[in-house]
Structures are given as structure tokens and as C-alpha cells.
Amino acid sequence: MLKTRIIPCLDVNNGRVVKGINFIDLVDAGDPVEQAVIYDAAGADELCFLDITASHENRSTIVEVVAKTAEKCFMPLTVGGGVRTVEDVRTLLIAGADKVSINTAAIKNPQLINDAANKFGSQCMVVAIDAKRVNKSYKIFTHGGRKETDISAIEWAKNAEASGAGEILLTSMDRDGTKMGFDLELTRSVSDALSIPLIASGGVGTLDHLAEGVTKGHASAVLAASIFHFGLYNISEAKAYMEKVGVAVRPIEII
Amino acid sequence: MNVAIIDYGSGNLRSATKAFEQAVSELGGGTIKLTKDPDGLKNFSHIVLPGVGAFSDCMTRLSAIDGLIESLQEQVFIKAKPFLGICVGMQLMADVGREHGKTDGFGWIPGEVISISPHNRNIKVPHMGWNDLQIIDTTHPFVQDLLEGVHTYFVHSYHFVTKDRSHVLATVNYGKPLTAIVGRDNLIGTQFHPEKSQRTGLRFIKNFLGWRP
Numbered sequence: 142m143l144k145t146r147i148i149p150c151l152d153v154n155n156g157r158v159v160k161g162i163n164f165i166d167l168v169d170a171g172d173p174v175e176q177a178v179i180y181d182a183a184g185a186d187e188l189c190f191l192d193i194t195a196s197h198e199n200r201s202t203i204v205e206v207v208a209k210t211a212e213k214c215f216m217p218l219t220v221g222g223g224v225r226t227v228e229d230v231r232t233l234l235i236a237g238a239d240k241v242s243i244n245t246a247a248i249k250n251p252q253l254i255n256d257a258a259n260k261f262g263s264q265c266m267v268v269a270i271d272a273k274r275v276n277k278s279y280k281i282f283t284h285g286g287r288k289e290t291d292i293s294a295i296e297w298a299k300n301a302e303a304s305g306a307g308e309i310l311l312t313s314m315d316r317d318g319t320k321m322g323f324d325l326e327l328t329r330s331v332s333d334a335l336s337i338p339l340i341a342s343g344g345v346g347t348l349d350h351l352a353e354g355v356t357k358g359h360a361s362a363v364l365a366a367s368i369f370h371f372g373l374y375n376i377s378e379a380k381a382y383m384e385k386v387g388v389a390v391r392p393i394e395i396i
Numbered sequence: 397m398n399v400a401i402i403d404y405g406s407g408n409l410r411s412a413t414k415a416f417e418q419a420v421s422e423l424g425g426g427t428i429k430l431t432k433d434p435d436g437l438k439n440f441s442h443i444v445l446p447g448v449g450a451f452s453d454c455m456t457r458l459s460a461i462d463g464l465i466e467s468l469q470e471q472v473f474i475k476a477k478p479f480l481g482i483c484v485g486m487q488l489m490a491d492v493g494r495e496h497g498k499t500d501g502f503g504w505i506p507g508e509v510i511s512i513s514p515h516n517r518n519i520k521v522p523h524m525g526w527n528d529l530q531i532i533d534t535t536h537p538f539v540q541d542l543l544e545g546v547h548t549y550f551v552h553s554y555h556f557v558t559k560d561r562s563h564v565l566a567t568v569n570y571g572k573p574l575t576a577i578v579g580r581d582n583l584i585g586t587q588f589h590p591e592k593s594q595r596t597g598l599r600f601i602k603n604f605l606g607w608r609p
Contacts, residue, residue, distance in 0.1 A: 142569055143527045144547065181594065186526055208410070215415045217549055217592045237410040239551075239592060262449035264522050264551045265408075307522050307551075338520045361520055391526040391547045394595045 144391040145355050146186035146362035147379050148340060149369045151176055152193045153222075156202040158370070159193070174209045176370070181214040183376040184393040188214065189310075189364060191242075192222030193285060200229070204236045211237020221269050221310070230257045234265060242267035242310055245283040248290065248297070251304050258305030266308075267340075268301035270294055272327055273314035279327050286314050298331045298339075309335060310364065313343035320346025320367070328358030340364050348374055348382035355388045397426035397605055400440035402485075404432055404457045404464070412446045412482065415591035419601040426605070434467035442605060443468070443477055446591075447484030451493030451509055451554065454484045455501065465502070473504055476582040480604050486578060486585025487556050495554050505578050505585070507558035512574065519571040522553045527588075529576050533565040537607045538577070538584050538600065546596050548576070548588035555587065582609040 151158045151173050158173050177188055188210075192203040200223055207220055220233045221242030230241045247254050247268055258266045271286045272279045272294035279294035298309050311331050313324035323341045332339040338361035341354035345365035354363040368374050380390045397420070401413055413430055420426040429440070437443065445468075447454045458465055472479040481489055490501040493509040501509070512521050526547045531539050555574040558564055566577040568587070578585040584604060590597035 143523065143525050143550075146525045184594075211411050212414050215411070215418065215591060215597055216594050217551075217589075218411075234408055235410060237408060237414070239408055239411065259453075260449075262453075263553070264448060264524070308524060336517065336520060337522065338524050362525065394547075 142389055144186070145383060145388050146340075147351065147376060147383070147390065148187045148189050148219075148362055148364040149180050149185050149376070150189040150191055150342070150364050150366045151370075152191050152366060153203060153206060154193055156206055173206045174213065177210045177214050180369070180376065181216050184380065184391075185216065185376050186391060187217040187219060187362070189219045189221070192220070204232055207233060207236040207238050219267055219310075221267065227253065227256050227260060230261060230266075234261060240265045240267045240308070242269040244269040244271065247301065248281065248283050248292065251300060254301060254304035254306055258307070263305045263307035266306050267310050268298075268306040268308075269310040269312065270298060270301070270331075271312050271314050272331075274324070274327070279330075282314055286317075294327065295331055295334050299334055302335050302337050306337060308338045308340065310340045310342060316344025317342070318367070319344050322346065322350040323354045323358050325353060325357045328354060328360055332359040332361075338362065348379055349386075351379055352383050352386045352388050355383075356386070397442060398440045399426065399428045399442040399444060399605070400431050400437055401428060401444045401446060402432065402464070402468070403430040404454070404461060408448060409446060412444070412591045415598065416444065416601060419598050419605060422598070423602055423605060432461050432464060434461070434463035437467045437471045440471075441477065443472055443479045445479070445481045445485035445488065447482060447486075447488065449484060451484055451487055451495040451501070452497060452499040454488060455493070455499050458488070469502070472582070473502075476609070478604065478607055478609055479583050481583075481585035482591070483552060483587060483589060486587055487554065489578065489583060489585055490556055493554070504583055505558060505563050505580055506560060507556055507563070509554050509556050512553055512555055512570070514571045516571055522551050523570045523574070524551045525549070527568045527570065529566045529568055530573070531566045533579070536565050536579060538579065538603045539565065540603050542596065542599060542603070548586070548590065548593040548596055548600075550588045552587055556585070
């Protein structure tokens with residue numbers, strides 16, 4: 142059977158790994174290629190690089206990071222942050238990314254999803270959604286969570302699927318960096334509205350949070366950053382816990 | 397050994413190339429070359445056809461390179477060089493693909509490539525992630541040392557239904573059994589991505605490179 146994927150995410154700023162607390166106070170946690178190699182050896186199921194400052198700054202550093210990672214890690218790699226055009230998608234895929242996630246640019250121009258999916262296939266198009274509870278519903282935010290929109294998270298996710306997205310990466314802005322767990326209501330309502338896989342993100346502080354993303358949030362994969370980077374838990378502890386509570390995961394390779 | 401990876405503008409060729417380079421270096425040497433030169437294919441010992449995207453788009457791009465499909469037919473189907481098709485590269489061996497309309501494939505392994513189309517809404521498409529293989533032909537050198545239950549990385553929305561069940565070397569369960577590995581004579585195809593399947597994937601690549609069909 143298909144296994145739940147555990148995906149460490151490396152937030153990358155100018156070629157260095159950082160992790161934001163609610164997208165602000167950044168703490169340096171090292172070299173992304175080195176970390177990718179560690180996660181590869183540790184049995185992570187995929188890796189995600191999020192270039193967090195890409196909207197404002199030079200993008201060539203992330204392309205170099207991806208190229209170096211692809212030389213050493215033979216595992217699926219998703220890269221996002223500041224991707225604006227079909228050409229940006231192509232550059233990252235050629236460098237060695239398997240999937241490219243787009244966020245703000247897709248909201249400004251949903252045709253970008255169609256264009257990129259037609260060119261490279263839906264399997265490599267991830268639409269990243271930053272959502273936050275506003276009154277009684279969930280709205281999406283752009284520009285790394287800085288700009289509010291009036292668009293419903295569920296409607297936008299369905300729209301992205303219809304446009305050719307192969308997967309949705311859903312981050313709760315309310316929970317990101319808080320270690321309080323995923324926003325399960327958000328995760329479940331979006332996941333249940335889709336026929337493509339959803340990666341839950343934002344708020345993981347314990348191993349139980351990871352499992353809940355699947356059992357209660359109905360996610361196909363769970364993404365976390367801080368709990369892995371700062372050594373709170375490792376991938377095999379996460380997998381052992383998931384297995385124990387009945388979430389099927391891929392065993393660590395023995396070859 | 398001298399391996400050609402066919403470059404026809406398909407997405408992530410770099411990861412395939414790097415994985416094959418790693419496998420070759422672990423086997424003690426050989427060359428890996430990305431190529432789209434039809435005449436040059438005769439100089440290689442192994443031919444690999446990667447592929448991401450839609451069946452019809454991949455076929456269109458291959459056909460756009462003058463003489464490439466004819467050269468593949470010659471080197472693979474007639475001269476019987478070991479051939480590995482990956483993902484859509486595997487699906488192209490079918491008679492017909494049904495993704496974005498009906499498109500003829502190479503017709504090397506009889507069958508059709510059709511949508512996964514699950515009945516159960518909990519089955520998400522694409523089939524994306526790690527899934528365990530059910531090996532049917534356990535004696536094939538390609539699966540040597542890869543025991544029942546090894547996990548490989550899949551990402552696909554269409555699957556290969558072969559006419560002859562004996563051409564299926566392994567299946568994967570996703571709501572129903574789907575073809576995971578096809579093979580006949582000198583041909584091997586994987587629906588999964590060995591180049592993305594960590595040590596298990598490298599082992600498959602090494603098995604392919606060591607295979608003498």
C-alpha cells in the first residue's frame with residue numbers, strides 16, 4: 142500500500158537553512174546540501190526546499206543548492222519560493238528538482254499552473270497555499286504570508302486542482318512555527334475537497350502532531366521543519382511513532 | 397559499459413544522470429551520456445529512456461527528433477541491447493497510450509496505458525509516494541536481492557495494462573494491483589523512479605547495468 146510520506150522542509154535564505162517562527166525571527170541552522178544528505182541517509186521520504194526570500198532577492202543561489210543536492214541525494218525533491226514563470230519552473234527542474242511549488246504567482250495568474258502542467262506534467266506542479274482563519278472561514282495569503290486575500294482556501298485548492306496541480310502543500314499561517322500541531326480542521330476540509338494528494342504543513346511540535354495530520358487531517362504527507370532540524374526528533378523516531386499509532390510508513394531502508 | 401540516457405527535453409534528466417553515474421561508480425566504472433543523436437546510439441551498450449509528463453507529449457517530443465524512434469527500434473528491438481524505460485519511458489513501450497487522446501506507443505510490449513481512475517475517493521491521483529512491490533518473477537536478474545516488500549517511489553496518474561500477464565514482473569497495490577515492472581527479452585520498464593528511490597533505486601539500476609539478457 143501507499144505509505145504516508147514524512148517530508149522535512151528546509152527554509153533557505155541566501156543559500157543557508159533557516160526556520161522562521163511565524164515567518165519572522167530567523168535562526169541559522171546550516172548548509173542545505175549537508176542537511177539534505179543527512180535527511181537522505183536518515184530515510185526521509187522526500188525533501189522540500191523553500192526559498193523564503195526569493196520574492197525579493199537573487200534566485201540563483203537556490204538553483205545552485207538544488208543542483209548540488211541532486212548530485213548527492215537520490216530522493217524526491219520539491220523546491221518552491223518565488224517561482225513566477227514557466228521558465229523559473231524549467232530552471233529548477235533542469236537543476237534537479239522533481240517538483241516545483243508555486244504560491245503567490247499562481248494566485249495572481251492561475252494560468253501559470255495550466256501552462257507549467259501542460260509543459261512538464263501535473264506530477265511536478267505543487268501549488269502551495271498559505272491559509273489563515275479569518276472570522277469563520279479560511280482565507281489565503283500571498284507574499285510569504287504577508288498579504289491577505291479574499292479567496293477561500295478550499296475554493297482556491299479546488300481551482301488549483303482543476304488547473305492541473307498534481308499536489309497541494311497547505312500551510313496554516315496560524316500554526317506555522319507555534320509547535321501547537323497542524324490546523325486539523327483546515328487540513329481536513331481542504332484534503333476532503335480534493336482528489337489530488339495534500340501535504341499538511343505548519344505547526345508540528347510533537348510526533349503525535351505528525352500522525353494527527355493523517356488520521357484527523359486526512360493528509361497524504363506531512364511536512365515539518367523545526368522538530369527535525371534542531372534534533373528534537375529524528376526521522377526514524379517519527380516513523381516508529383507513526384507505525385505504532387497505525388499510520389503506515391515506509392520502513393528505513395536496509396540495503 | 398557505456399550507457400545512453402535519451403535526452404528528448406523531458407524534465408528531470410539531471411537526477412537520472414546523477415543516479416546512473418553513482419551506480420556506475422559503485423560498479424567500478426563506465427560512462428553515462430545524455431544523448432539525442434540517433435546515429436550515435438549504436439555506440440552504446442545500454443539504453444535508458446526516462447520520461448515525465450504525459451504519454452502524448454513525450455511521444456511528440458521523441459518523434460520531433462528526426463530518426464530517433466527508428467534508431468531506438470533498431471538498437472533495442474532488433475539488436476536487443478538492454479533497455480530500461482522509466483515511468484512514461486516505460487509506458488511508451490505499450491501499443492497505445494490514452495493520456496490526452498489516443499497515441500501510438502512503440503508496440504514493444506503489447507498493451508495499453510490507461511487512467512488509474514479509482515472508484516474510491518480516498519484513492520488520490522496521482523499515485524504519489526513510496527509503495528511496496530509485489531515481485532511476480534522472482535528469478536529475473538533485475539530484481540536480484542530486492543526482496544518482497546521493497547519500497548520504491550511512484551508518481552503517475554496512468555498505468556500500463558499488458559495484454560500478456562507474463563510481461564508483468566512486479567505489481568504495486570493502489571486500490572488494485574497496478575503494473576510496477578514490465579519486462580520481456582532485453583526490455584525492462586519501471587513505473588516507479590529508481591533514480592528517486594534511494595538505495596533501493598540504485599540497486600535496481602545496478603541490477604539493470606549488470607544484466608546480460
